[in-house]
Amino acid sequence: MLIALMTLLAMDQPAWMRSSLPDRAAAVRGPAYGSIGRIPEFAKDMYATGVGHAMAYEALVTGATDLETKVFASIDTVLRKPPALPVDEESLSPRFSMRFRNLEKVFEWAHQLHFETIDILAYPGTTDQVKHRQLSEAWDRYSRAPWALTGLPMNMEVLDSQPYSGRFREKYPKVNGLFWGYHWLQTVNYDMMWRVPTADHRPQYELIGAQYRETELYKTDREVMPMTAEMSPRFAKAFPMIANAFDNLHMLHDNVNDILATPGLSAADQQQWVNDAIVRVLASSHAGEVAGAEGAGIHDHRHPPSQPGMGTMKGSDEDEMYMSGMGWMDMGECAHCSMSMPSGEPWGATVSANGWTMSVRCLLCARDMAAETPGRAIIRAATEDPNRLLVLISDEEGNWKSNIATVAFLESGSDHAGCHEWSRAYTSPEALKRAVAADSSLSGAVPLGLTEWAARVGGKPSTYRKITEPSPYQKRGGVR
Amino acid sequence: MRFAGLALVAFATTAMASDHANLDAGRPLRFTDAYSAAEGAREFQFGLSGSSFSRVGVPVELKYGYASNRDIAIGFNPVLGQSSTLNSIHLSHFQTLVGETEAGPAFGLRLAADIPFDSDSPFGMDVTGIWSRYRGKGFWSHINLGYESQGSVVTGIAGLSHRAGLNQTLLGEIGMSSNQKWVGVGLRRQIGLSSVLDLGLEFALGSSQRTLRVGLTQSY
Numbered sequence: 001m002l003i004a005l006m007t008l009l010a011m012d013q014p015a016w017m018r019s020s021l022p023d024r025a026a027a028v029r030g031p032a033y034g035s036i037g038r039i040p041e042f043a044k045d046m047y048a049t050g051v052g053h054a055m056a057y058e059a060l061v062t063g064a065t066d067l068e069t070k071v072f073a074s075i076d077t078v079l080r081k082p083p084a085l086p087v088d089e090e091s092l093s094p095r096f097s098m099r100f101r102n103l104e105k106v107f108e109w110a111h112q113l114h115f116e117t118i119d120i121l122a123y124p125g126t127t128d129q130v131k132h133r134q135l136s137e138a139w140d141r142y143s144r145a146p147w148a149l150t151g152l153p154m155n156m157e158v159l160d161s162q163p164y165s166g167r168f169r170e171k172y173p174k175v176n177g178l179f180w181g182y183h184w185l186q187t188v189n190y191d192m193m194w195r196v197p198t199a200d201h202r203p204q205y206e207l208i209g210a211q212y213r214e215t216e217l218y219k220t221d222r223e224v225m226p227m228t229a230e231m232s233p234r235f236a237k238a239f240p241m242i243a244n245a246f247d248n249l250h251m252l253h254d255n256v257n258d259i260l261a262t263p264g265l266s267a268a269d270q271q272q273w274v275n276d277a278i279v280r281v282l283a284s285s286h287a288g289e290v291a292g293a294e295g296a297g298i299h300d301h302r303h304p305p306s307q308p309g310m311g312t313m314k315g316s317d318e319d320e321m322y323m324s325g326m327g328w329m330d331m332g333e334c335a336h337c338s339m340s341m342p343s344g345e346p347w348g349a350t351v352s353a354n355g356w357t358m359s360v361r362c363l364l365c366a367r368d369m370a371a372e373t374p375g376r377a378i379i380r381a382a383t384e385d386p387n388r389l390l391v392l393i394s395d396e397e398g399n400w401k402s403n404i405a406t407v408a409f410l411e412s413g414s415d416h417a418g419c420h421e422w423s424r425a426y427t428s429p430e431a432l433k434r435a436v437a438a439d440s441s442l443s444g445a446v447p448l449g450l451t452e453w454a455a456r457v458g459g460k461p462s463t464y465r466k467i468t469e470p471s472p473y474q475k476r477g478g479v480r
Numbered sequence: 481m482r483f484a485g486l487a488l489v490a491f492a493t494t495a496m497a498s499d500h501a502n503l504d505a506g507r508p509l510r511f512t513d514a515y516s517a518a519e520g521a522r523e524f525q526f527g528l529s530g531s532s533f534s535r536v537g538v539p540v541e542l543k544y545g546y547a548s549n550r551d552i553a554i555g556f557n558p559v560l561g562q563s564s565t566l567n568s569i570h571l572s573h574f575q576t577l578v579g580e581t582e583a584g585p586a587f588g589l590r591l592a593a594d595i596p597f598d599s600d601s602p603f604g605m606d607v608t609g610i611w612s613r614y615r616g617k618g619f620w621s622h623i624n625l626g627y628e629s630q631g632s633v634v635t636g637i638a639g640l641s642h643r644a645g646l647n648q649t650l651l652g653e654i655g656m657s658s659n660q661k662w663v664g665v666g667l668r669r670q671i672g673l674s675s676v677l678d679l680g681l682e683f684a685l686g687s688s689q690r691t692l693r694v695g696l697t698q699s700y
Contacts, residue, residue, distance in 0.1 A: 020579035023548045026520035029700070034673045051646060083646045085670050091501040091643045094614045098582050267582065 011279040016146045017102045027112055028141070032123035032134070036115065038198065039122060040084075042189065042205045045212060046118070048082035049182035050111070051075070053253075054092035056175055060260040061096045067172050075178060079217060099267055103256060103274055105147045106282075110249040113142045114186055117242060121193035128195050128387065132238070139242055143283060149248045150283040151241030152291050153311035155300040159251045159280065160224075160314070164273070168257035173220040179257065180225050181217035183250045184355070187228040188212075190235035190243075191350060191357060196380065200391045200403045207376045207393060211355055219355075223324040223473035225250050229310035230323055233331075233350060233359050234380070236309025240291065243309030248281040255280075306332040306341065315472025326356050328467035336365035337461040342420045349381035349390075362423035364411055364458070371398060371457045383407075383425050384435060390425045392450075400454050408432040409453035412445035416461040500649050500668040500676045503622070503641055505590075506539070508666040508680025508693040509653045511624045511639035514588035514612040516574045517545035525555065527695055536560045541570070549576040568596045585613035594630070604630035618643040624655075633658045651680070661685040666693070674698060 016023075027033065036043045052075045059071040089111075090097045090104065097104045120134045142148055160166075169176040185208075192204045228243035229236035236243035255277040259270055279285055280298045291308060293301050302312045304319045313321045319332035326335075333340055334348070335358035341348060342361055349366040351358050353373040360366045363381055370377035379392040383404070391403040408429040413422030422442060426432035429447035436442045448456075503513040506525075517523060525541035541555035555570040572592035580586035587610065594604040608626035615621055622639035637655035644650050647670035654663045666680030678695030 020581050021549050021576060022515060022579050024515075024518040025548075026518040026522075026545060028520075029522075037673065078646075085647055085673060087646045088499055088501045091618075091649075092646075094620075095582075098580055098614065101579060101581070 011276045011285075013275055013279055014146060014282070014284055016105075017275055017278070020101055022101070023105055023147075024108070025112070025145070028116060028138070030134075031125060032119040035119040035122035035124075038124070039201050039205050041209050042201075044082035044084055045079075045185060045209060046115070047084075047086050048079050049185060050089045051078045051083065051087050051092060052178055052182060053107075054087075054089040054096070056179070057096040057256075057260070058093035060257075061093075061099055068174050072174050072178070075175070079178070079213070099271060100256075100274055102147070102278055103252075106149065106252065106278055107249075109142065109145055109147055110149055110245065113138065113242070113245070116142075118189060118193070121190065122198060122201060124198040135239055135242065139239070139245075142245075143241075146284060147278075148283045149245045149252070149281050150286045151245045152286050152289060152301045153240070153244045153303040153308065154248050154251070154281060154298065155302070155312045156224075156227075156247070156251060157312065157314040158297055158300060159248075160254065162255060162258070162277075164258045164262045165255070166258060168254070168261040171261045172257075174218075176257065177220045177222070178217055179253060180222050181212065181219065183253070184216045184226040184231060185212045186250075187226050187231040187246060188352075188357065189232070190228070191232035191352070191380065194232070194235040194238065195389050196391060197389070197403065203393055203401075203403075204378055204391065207378060208352075216355055223322075223471060224314070225254055226324075227310055227313070229307050229331075231357055233307065233309075233357060234347065237307060240303075240307075240309035244291075244311065247311065252277055252281050304331050315469075320467065322469075322472050323356065324473075325354075326358070327471075328469050329358070330467070331359070334359070334361040334365050336360045336369040337362075337416055337419065337463045338465045339417060339419070339463050347382050348420060349379055351377060351379055353377035362419040363409060363425050363453075364419055364423040364456075365461075366392075367454065367456070368458050368460075370394060372460075381425050383427050384431050385427050388427050390427075398454070398457075400450055402450050407450060408447035409450070410435070410442065410445055411448055411453060411456060412442055416463050419461075500647060500670045501641075501643060503639075503649070503651065503668070504543075505624075506541075506693075506695075507668065507676075507697070508678035508695050509639065509651050509664040509682065510655055510662075511622050511637040511651075511653050512574075512588075512590070512608075512610055513620070513622050513639075513641070514576055514578075514580075514586035514610045516549050516576045516588065517543055517551040519545045519548045519550075521545035521551070522700060523553075524698065524700055525695075527693070550574065566597060567601065568594045570594055580612060580614060585611045587611055590626075602630050604628060608635075631658070668697075671696075672698075674700075 055075050059067055064071055116138045117135060120131050188208060192208060193201055228246045256274055259273045289299060289301055291301050292303060303310055306319050315322055319330045320328060323329050329335060339361055341359060348361040349363060351360055351366050351369045353370055354375055360369060366379045366381060370379060376396060377394045381390040383390050390407060392400045394400050404427055406428040408426045410422060410424045410432055432447045436445045502515055505512040523543035527539045528536050537557055537559045539557045541553050543551055543553040545551045551574050553572045558566040572590055574588060574590045576588045578587040590608040592606050596603060606626055606628040608624055611623045613621050620641045624637040626635040635657035637653050639653040642650045649668045651666040662682055662684050664680055664682040669677045671677045676697035680693035682691040
């Protein structure tokens with residue numbers, strides 16, 4: 001019945017999908033090539049994600065029945081002792097590559113974009129403006145391949161509502177957890193680097209890497225795959241096409257996993273279904289369509305108004321969406337005080353803790369939200385200098401370290417509605433004093449040092465509102 | 481002082497991982513797999529070879545993946561020693577014609593020409609068909625069947641490669657042509673983001689000659 005249904009729904013496939021040729025393309029060898037190695041632990045973890053993908057896929061196509069035990073343990077061994085060099089995935093999953101040649105091209109090309117993006121961001125030799133241009137060029141280059149994924153926001157509910165959807169995560173929750181853990185790492189890293197001085201990448205990864213290796217890889221209660229805009233909201237806003245392509249890639253991974261976990265399929269059926277899943281997210285399938293436009297089925301390219309780098313999620317409404325581990329959030333509002341996020345620059349701050357990253361509108365909200373969350377945290381905040389981003393990293397006791405030794409904080413108001421005006425960071429006390437002198441509403445404000453500012457932890461502002469709707473991913477009393 | 485033979489070869493591939501699993505003739509054995517360099521890949525090869533310290537070959541090759549599934553290469557093999565020589569330029573074109581599927585092996589075709597510097601030396605061409613097939617448990621088999629116009633030599637090589645660990649490929653081959661037979665064993669090991677170390681040892685059958693090849697692959 002399922003096979004008959006899928007046959008009826010089969011999509012037209014572009015000509016390149018009928019070729020057995022590998023069509024491998026070399027990575028671009030600019031000065032930034034290999035800059036991921038400047039963050040060695042991150043590089044190794046990223047290389048290991050490729051091994052994890054390949055080992056699981058090879059096990060699935062060769063009929064392994066011990067995916068949750070022996071295969072999981074083998075993958076886990078690699079993840080705990082990751083390779084120091086990139087690994088050729090195809091040589092680890094030859095059967096999978098032979099059966100799904102088209103998919104291999106799509107995956108390899110998109111994974112190359114992952115690494116090229118990271119290399120550009122990690123490279124210390126250029127300005128943020130140059131990196132912006134290079135990322136745009138990388139995206140253009142990526143998009144020209146016939147197997148490029150679309151950079152349009154896709155309706156994730158549609159993509160994840162195929163007749164086979166959910167089978168993999170139900171059947172293999174531990175290995176699915178690994179996949180979603182890899183995708184967490186592959187999406188969380190962009191905000192770690194975007195407009196952040198390269199010297200501040202490694203200290204952040206100490207925290208991020210620990211979260212990945214100790215927690216994110218082994219989560220089996222995540223309700224939906226991590227989205228780029230959830231993990232790296234600043235990057236997704238700046239490069240929505242790239243963020244969307246990564247989400248579409250990761251959803252394609254989910255689709256493929258679900259197909260391979262569907263019992264009773266012949267190799268030909270698997271190939272047909274996988275090819276259909278590819279076609280749904282190919283750029284060529286959406287030629288002439290535009291972001292934000294509401295269309296039918298896979299041609300629905302709406303996105304949250306405040307976040308162009310993410311498609312419509314299950315149950316979402318405008319900016320409101322359900323985030324696994326956080327519940328319902330409104331992306332147009334501060335995650336801490338529920339006030340609307342200010343438009344334009346400065347953009348406020350983000351708080352990363354316990355595996356999530358949230359946008360907040362002021363430094364006070366960032367500090368207090370981090371304080372509410374057990375464990376370490378990272379705050380990335382705008383300063384008066386658009387080229388100097390403040391990175392604060394806390395220890396387990398909530399003691400902060402700043403990447404700007406002379407950082408000075410303004411915190412002079414009482415009415416929270418205006419918090420983004422009176423709770424800010426400056427690169428020096430002098431810069432703060434100049435800002436105060438230029439704005440009569442701030443008169444009398446004095447610079448706060450890091451220790452003094454950190455000690456002012458408050459509670460939830462009265463403006464905060466919690467959206468208490470149930471999870472859209474709950475079904476028949478459990479996660480679907 | 482004589483030694484069995486030494487070849488030091490350096491290469492480069494632009495593809496990430498520089499790909500120890502992508503096999504090429506001379507790296508470090510004679511057989512190749514059926515796959516070309518990646519599109520856009522630029523490779524540089526450098527090496528040392530010879531049958532004694534007094535006469536050492538220095539093969540150099542530049543390879544470029546000029547299109548999808550196709551590459552071209554230009555190489556030299558000067559010999560250094562008491563009577564140094566630079567005999568010819570070697571040009572080759574490689575094309576993967578069929579990718580491996582569950583139904584059949586990959587197939588590639590290499591066309592090559594030796595253009596002599598010395599007008600008295602003969603011009604040679606050769607054509608080689610290559611089949612590669614995955615055999616399971618990390619093993620691939622490779623058949624190379626070639627014909628050289630100079631001397632009408634037919635060469636056949638049966639090669640075996642095995643992915644050993646995450647960053648290493650082991651190789652073995654047995655080859656035969658009109659005038660020689662040999663066996664070889666080798667190793668390709670990833671030693672850097674763009675670097676592969678090659679080690680190979682070739683034994684001539686029916687004689688005591690042995691050839692050691694040590695190579696380095698470096699992307700640029």
